[in-house]
Amino acid sequence: MTDLSKTPEATPAKGGAFLSVRDLKVHFTTSDGIVKATDGLSFDLERGKTLGIVGESGSGKSVSSSAIMGLHRGTNAMLSGEILLDGVDLLKVSNEDMRKRRGRDVAMIFQDPLSAMHPYYTVGNQIMEAYQVHNDVTKREARKRAIEMLDRVGIPQPDRRVDDYPHQFSGGMRQRAMIAMGLINNPSLLIADEPTTALDVTVQAQILDLLQDLQRDFDAAIIIITHDLGVVAEMADDVLVMYAGRAVEYGPGKEILTNPEMPYTWGLLSSVPDLTASTEAKLIPIRGNPPSLLNPPPGCPFEPRCDHTAKVGGDLCRTTLPDLTPANSGGSHVKRCHIKNADEVYEAEILPEIAPDLVED
Amino acid sequence: MVAYIIRRVIVGLLMLVAMSFIVFALFMKNPVDPAQFSCGKNCPPERIEETRHALGYDQPLVVQWGNFLKGVAVGREYPADEKMREANPELVSECAAPCLGFSQQLQMTVNEEIAEAAPISISIAMVAVVIWVIFGVLFGVLAAVFKGTLIDRGVVGGTLFLYAFPTFFVGALLINFVAIKWGIFPAPGYVPIAEGGVGQWLLQLMLPGFTLAVVYMAGYVRMTRAFVLESMSEDYIRTAKSKGVKGGKVLFKHALRAALTPLVTMFGLDFAAVLGGAIITESVFNYYGLGKLAVTANNNYDLPTIVGLVLLLGGLVIVANIIVDILYAIIDPRVRVA
Numbered sequence: 125m126t127d128l129s130k131t132p133e134a135t136p137a138k139g140g141a142f143l144s145v146r147d148l149k150v151h152f153t154t155s156d157g158i159v160k161a162t163d164g165l166s167f168d169l170e171r172g173k174t175l176g177i178v179g180e181s182g183s184g185k186s187v188s189s190s191a192i193m194g195l196h197r198g199t200n201a202m203l204s205g206e207i208l209l210d211g212v213d214l215l216k217v218s219n220e221d222m223r224k225r226r227g228r229d230v231a232m233i234f235q236d237p238l239s240a241m242h243p244y245y246t247v248g249n250q251i252m253e254a255y256q257v258h259n260d261v262t263k264r265e266a267r268k269r270a271i272e273m274l275d276r277v278g279i280p281q282p283d284r285r286v287d288d289y290p291h292q293f294s295g296g297m298r299q300r301a302m303i304a305m306g307l308i309n310n311p312s313l314l315i316a317d318e319p320t321t322a323l324d325v326t327v328q329a330q331i332l333d334l335l336q337d338l339q340r341d342f343d344a345a346i347i348i349i350t351h352d353l354g355v356v357a358e359m360a361d362d363v364l365v366m367y368a369g370r371a372v373e374y375g376p377g378k379e380i381l382t383n384p385e386m387p388y389t390w391g392l393l394s395s396v397p398d399l400t401a402s403t404e405a406k407l408i409p410i411r412g413n414p415p416s417l418l419n420p421p422p423g424c425p426f427e428p429r430c431d432h433t434a435k436v437g438g439d440l441c442r443t444t445l446p447d448l449t450p451a452n453s454g455g456s457h458v459k460r461c462h463i464k465n466a467d468e469v470y471e472a473e474i475l476p477e478i479a480p481d482l483v484e485d
Numbered sequence: 486m487v488a489y490i491i492r493r494v495i496v497g498l499l500m501l502v503a504m505s506f507i508v509f510a511l512f513m514k515n516p517v518d519p520a521q522f523s524c525g526k527n528c529p530p531e532r533i534e535e536t537r538h539a540l541g542y543d544q545p546l547v548v549q550w551g552n553f554l555k556g557v558a559v560g561r562e563y564p565a566d567e568k569m570r571e572a573n574p575e576l577v578s579e580c581a582a583p584c585l586g587f588s589q590q591l592q593m594t595v596n597e598e599i600a601e602a603a604p605i606s607i608s609i610a611m612v613a614v615v616i617w618v619i620f621g622v623l624f625g626v627l628a629a630v631f632k633g634t635l636i637d638r639g640v641v642g643g644t645l646f647l648y649a650f651p652t653f654f655v656g657a658l659l660i661n662f663v664a665i666k667w668g669i670f671p672a673p674g675y676v677p678i679a680e681g682g683v684g685q686w687l688l689q690l691m692l693p694g695f696t697l698a699v700v701y702m703a704g705y706v707r708m709t710r711a712f713v714l715e716s717m718s719e720d721y722i723r724t725a726k727s728k729g730v731k732g733g734k735v736l737f738k739h740a741l742r743a744a745l746t747p748l749v750t751m752f753g754l755d756f757a758a759v760l761g762g763a764i765i766t767e768s769v770f771n772y773y774g775l776g777k778l779a780v781t782a783n784n785n786y787d788l789p790t791i792v793g794l795v796l797l798l799g800g801l802v803i804v805a806n807i808i809v810d811i812l813y814a815i816i817d818p819r820v821r822v823a
Contacts, residue, residue, distance in 0.1 A: 253730065302724075
């Protein structure tokens with residue numbers, strides 16, 4: 125197991141970062157053994173900035189964000205490491221303290237707004253509840269505030285729609301209402317768990333716009349969890365690529381998307397269709413499936429699916445887990461890969477396949 | 486909504502009409518001759534014929550059924566035969582609509598029988614329902630909250646243990662120990678509210694109510710536990726938690742509310758069934774309720790009573806179903822018709 129505290133830190137802001145996650149581990153005990161859903165995750169995030177966490181299903185994205193929300197409390201999950209929010213370790217505070225922080229300091233919006241809202245209560249009731257939990261206000265005041273928030277997130281006729289039930293809203297409106305619910309207490313950190321996955325493409329852009337807009341107003345830090353690199357390109361200042369519960373590449377968003385140095389990131393980029401690309405551009409899926417987190421391979425967890433192990437030579441990929449090391453492109457970009465000249469491999473082999481236009485430039 | 490309820494009521498009435506015909510037909514096709522049965526073993530043939538005529542069993546099935554329906558609609562007079570009524574005016578009994586028939590054995594109208602027995606059954610059923618719903622749901626929630634712990638196993642195992650005993654055994658045990666040996670509750674015997682007041686009435690009902698509740702409680706504990714656990718794993722529970730809502734409120738406002746829908750369905754049907762089906766409990770405690778009335782009527786080939794009870798109990802189930810559907814709309818806004 126790698127001790128991440130010894131590896132170089134990713135972003136320049138150290139110690140003083142608004143949200144600082146250090147060596148976060150979330151392990152679940154099952155009858156078959158220990159599932160290491162998140163295994164040594166570290167990142168920093170400042171207010172007003174957005175971190176995009178990317179990865180396949182089961183790579184530990186949602187588990188990690190639930191850990192920040194303290195949603196693993198009362199389950200059989202074992203957590204270790206540090207989650208420092210404004211200097212307070214969220215893993216150490218009492219359950220009651222964490223409950224009070226939930227929704228007030230850290231808020232979360234979810235993938236499917238239909239199932240994330242209670243079908244038996246009105247949208248207004250649910251938004252008001254979020255406000256009343258943390259503010260000692262009358263029902264009338266809470267309602268007024270809920271209508272304000274609905275108006276702010278762009279729901280037409282909010283004073284009437286506030287009494288509608290979730291099933292009377294469209295998908296996009298439901299997600300807007302979820303965002304209103306999440307932001308009603310001005311949280312300093314908003315975690316958006318695949319906020320656009322369940323939505324229409326046209327609505328996706330609106331929701332992302334809204335999030336960016338609100339981020340400016342509320343100066344919140346946003347963690348956006350997605351497997352859509354388009355969302356990342358649009359939203360994220362920093363990008364964290366996760367694989368098998370670990371960070372495999374981490375750095376400024378632009379850097380990761382233009383100079384990726386980890387074959388898994390290459391794979392993700394190759395699987396994204398590009399509207400403007402020439403028809404020669406290939407859509408290449410990553411072969412195989414993510415490894416079981418119950419019995420992860422001893423070496424690099426991506427080794428069984430990696431096409432580039434030959435470039436490392438020997439058994440290194442199969443036997444040794446690579447550390448997070450600074451990427452060749454420099455800066456705060458780090459990667460977890462044994463390939464020495466990954467930047468050259470990317471330009472020579474990967475880029476021509478996925479974006480032939482760019483190579484000719 | 487109103488149109489929907491009217492539709493449901495009409496369908497329900499048609500079902501009752503069909504049920505009455507089926508009961509008539511089955512009864513007439515059964516090998517025992519009701520006239521012979523009511524006349525006795527050493528009955529001369531012409532006496533049997535007379536009885537058959539007096540009871541109206543000599544008429545074709547459809548005519549008998551038609552007379553019955555007419556009685557329900559506008560009321561009847563008994564005996565059915567006009568000449569007999571004129572000959573013995575002292576025997577004539579009036580049966581106002583909705584007349585369910587006249588029992589020759591008991592020498593009273595079915596309506597009167599039901600009016601005597603129903604309050605007893607309703608009383609037992611109400612006490613039982615209150616006990617089993619309150620404790621069933623409470624224990625079910627408890628088991629769900631402490632899932633996998635000793636409390637969970639204790640609650641589920643304990644109610645199953647009680648459930649495993651036959652009702653007559655539980656009832657006999659309670660009478661023997663709680664009522665007779667320890668004297669905690671009075672010896673069972675129905676006391677109407679009019680005679681002993683609400684306190685006495687309730688006290689007398691505790692033992693049969695509890696006996697009946699034990700049977701149903703196990704099911705409610707398990708169902709509540711399963712439904713609460715199911716809704717606790719829903720996304721909207723995670724949303725509620727991530728808003729910072731307190732644990733108790735998450736459980737009762739969010740999880741239990743969603744678990745209520747299937748529980749209400751079960752409850753409606755069980756309550757209707759228990760009103761007329763508490764046969765064993767009524768027998769053990771010797772309460773002359775609808776269940777016991779039905780058993781007696783069956784043993785005596787007392788067709789009018791059987792038909793009357795079948796329709797009453799069938800009607801209760803139909804009404805309970807309609808009420809459940811209306812409750813659905815109240816509980817679940819998605820069911821409400823815009």
